[in-house]
Amino acid sequence: MRVKCVICDKIEKIDDYSPLAKKLRNRPIHTYTCEECFTRIEVRTKERMATGKFNLYRSKSEEDDW
Numbered sequence: 001m002r003v004k005c006v007i008c009d010k011i012e013k014i015d016d017y018s019p020l021a022k023k024l025r026n027r028p029i030h031t032y033t034c035e036e037c038f039t040r041i042e043v044r045t046k047e048r049m050a051t052g053k054f055n056l057y058r059s060k061s062e063e064d065d066w
Contacts, residue, residue, distance in 0.1 A: 001025075005034040 001021045048054040
C-alpha cells in the first residue's frame, strides 16, 4: 500500500496487511506521518514541555464508584 505523509508529502510503501494499513483503509479520519516527521514532532513537543509553559488540555475522566 502506498501512503503519503501529511506533513512532508513523502510517499512510502507499507505492507498491505499491517495493522497501520488496515487502520488507514477502514477509517479515513486517520492520517499517516512518516517516521522522520513523527520523531521531529515528538522531540519538539518534549522541548516545549520542558519549558514549563506547555499546557496539555485533556478531558477529566469521572471515576464511577459503582
